[in-house]
Amino acid sequence: SAVISQKPSRDICQRGTSLTIQCQVDSQVTMMFWYRQQPGQSLTLIATANQGSEATYESGFVIDKFPISRPNLTFSTLTVSNMSPEDSSIYLCSVARAGGEKLFFGSGTQLSVL
Amino acid sequence: GEDVEQSLFLSVREGDSSVINCTYTDSSSTYLYWYKQEPGAGLQLLTYIFSNMDMKQDQRLTVLLNKKDKHLSLRIADTQTGDSAIYFCAESSDRGSTLGRLYFGRGTQLTVWP
Numbered sequence: 001s002a003v004i005s006q007k008p009s010r011d012i013c014q015r016g017t018s019l020t021i022q023c024q025v026d027s028q029v030t031m032m033f034w035y036r037q038q039p040g041q042s043l044t045l046i047a048t049a050n051q052g053s054e055a056t057y058e059s060g061f062v063i064d065k066f067p068i069s070r071p072n073l074t075f076s077t078l079t080v081s082n083m084s085p086e087d088s089s090i091y092l093c094s095v096a097r098a099g100g101e102k103l104f105f106g107s108g109t110q111l112s113v114l
Numbered sequence: 115g116e117d118v119e120q121s122l123f124l125s126v127r128e129g130d131s132s133v134i135n136c137t138y139t140d141s142s143s144t145y146l147y148w149y150k151q152e153p154g155a156g157l158q159l160l161t162y163i164f165s166n167m168d169m170k171q172d173q174r175l176t177v178l179l180n181k182k183d184k185h186l187s188l189r190i191a192d193t194q195t196g197d198s199a200i201y202f203c204a205e206s207s208d209r210g211s212t213l214g215r216l217y218f219g220r221g222t223q224l225t226v227w228p
Binding site: 004006033040041042043044045048058092094101102103104105106107108110 | 149154156162204206216220
């Protein structure tokens with residue numbers, strides 16, 4: 001397995017501000033992903049964080065709203081920009097190794113937007 | 115979320131067996147997963163099964179896969195109060211989209227009564 005540290009664990013933010021969530025893995029991983037879990041809903045993939053290049057976004061998610069960085073094989077950030085109450089969710093970082101069928105998750109960031 | 119369905123709630127007595135069911139629609143699913151989410155925590159990978167298998171057992175956990183009916187179940191033997199959590203069914207498939215993308219159900223809240 002992989003040890004995934006995600007910060008902050010929770011935050012309460014004002015509408016119109018931005019929050020950057022960090023994901024640190026204890027070893028190099030090939031793939032890093034960002035998921036969103038809206039209240040009472042299943043998890044939805046936001047994007048794949050690509051090392052050294054732009055992230056690959058899923059339908060319905062755009063870079064301007066959710067800019068992602070991945071400067072190396074152990075670290076990634078997700079920014080939730082210009083937040084509104086609809087962005088209140090749990091955001092989860094997940095990782096997989098090359099050829100690995102296992103996807104591991106961080107503990108998540110509980111975001112509340114007022 | 116609509117591609118993977120599971121019942122939302124299950125209550126059992128401590129010591130009984132729990133069976134959580136899941137159905138999915140994609141016949142090209144390669145791996146199917148069960149994750150556990152405790153309050154305030156991220157997702158913990160419990161077990162997974164390759165689509166060419168029909169059963170996998172791991173201590174108190176038994177996964178059954180009926181590929182013809184696209185039905186997956188998780189049986190927890192001798193259920194304990196510590197098993198109370200939300201259980202997510204997820205599947206991965208080669209849909210021509212993102213490698214490592216999982217499709218999740220909405221989760222089954224398992225409550226274990228002492």
